[in-house]
Amino acid sequence: MKADAGRLAVVAACAALAVLASDAIASEESKQSWQFEFVPYLFAAGLNGSIGALGVTADVDVPIEKLIQHLDGVFMGIIEARRENWLIMFDAIYVRLEGETSSSWQGPLGISNATGELKTTIRQQVYQPSLGYRVFDDRTAVDIIGGVRYTQIDTEFDLGVTTGGLLPGGTHHLSVGKSWWDPVVGVRVTVPLAEKWSVMGYVDAGGNGTDFTYQAMAGANWQFAKNFSLKAGYRYLYQDFEDNGFAWDMALHGAYFGLGIRF
Numbered sequence: 166m167k168a169d170a171g172r173l174a175v176v177a178a179c180a181a182l183a184v185l186a187s188d189a190i191a192s193e194e195s196k197q198s199w200q201f202e203f204v205p206y207l208f209a210a211g212l213n214g215s216i217g218a219l220g221v222t223a224d225v226d227v228p229i230e231k232l233i234q235h236l237d238g239v240f241m242g243i244i245e246a247r248r249e250n251w252l253i254m255f256d257a258i259y260v261r262l263e264g265e266t267s268s269s270w271q272g273p274l275g276i277s278n279a280t281g282e283l284k285t286t287i288r289q290q291v292y293q294p295s296l297g298y299r300v301f302d303d304r305t306a307v308d309i310i311g312g313v314r315y316t317q318i319d320t321e322f323d324l325g326v327t328t329g330g331l332l333p334g335g336t337h338h339l340s341v342g343k344s345w346w347d348p349v350v351g352v353r354v355t356v357p358l359a360e361k362w363s364v365m366g367y368v369d370a371g372g373n374g375t376d377f378t379y380q381a382m383a384g385a386n387w388q389f390a391k392n393f394s395l396k397a398g399y400r401y402l403y404q405d406f407e408d409n410g411f412a413w414d415m416a417l418h419g420a421y422f423g424l425g426i427r428f
Contacts, residue, residue: 285323
């Protein structure tokens with residue numbers, strides 16, 4: 166009986182070791198395989214700054230409540246692939262704004278300090294592929310990230326003058342589009358707060374096409390299921406670009422709400 170009990174103990178110990186080994190192997194294989202997360206967002210953004218094209222310069226100040234009234238289309242999404250300490254990211258923003266009205270503008274056609282009505286159509290597209298590396302991962306995770314930010318701006322102006330001179334027919338239409346690339350470098354820090362909660366902060370900066378650009382994000386994540394999480398926070402993107410009479414000195418900023426899907 167004692168021998169049988171000993172054999173059973175050995176078998177049980179071997180079985181336990183086999184389970185632990187298989188768990189360790191599975192964990193190691195999980196670390197070595199690619200892991201993906203797709204996050205579509207709702208971006209409650211506002212615009213403020215100045216825009217200029219073909220001699221026309223105007224201030225733009227569109228808070229979120231006004232942006233919603235004139236918003237024709239918006240999309241924001243991030244997809245991330247991670248393997249061990251390496252990560253690949255692709256970030257996309259698309260915003261189309263129609264019919265916003267400004268109270269004043271300057272230029273063109275020799276007219277200065279004119280006031281009147283300025284109706285604009287602005288389409289902004291921002292795409293950023295990035296490569297990152299995790300340099301610290303002891304509860305708090307720190308990723309160093311480098312990428313290139315591609316921006317395309319398409320604008321249309323319908324001008325009407327009340328003071329400072331007259332335009333032919335009382336109105337004038339202008340249309341211009343520009344695109345550029347900016348190398349950027351940044352850092353992302355993720356700190357767990359509880360079993361299913363964490364906070365995230367991200368900043369980057371750069372410039373080549375622009376004189377200067379920077380971006381900041383801060384938010385909280387709730388892992389409510391194995392492969393799903395809710396994300397919310399605030400995002401601020403600033404760009405200062407000038408080229409051949411076109412100027413874009415603008416900040417796109419506001420709250421975001423997203424669903425993280427892992428696969």
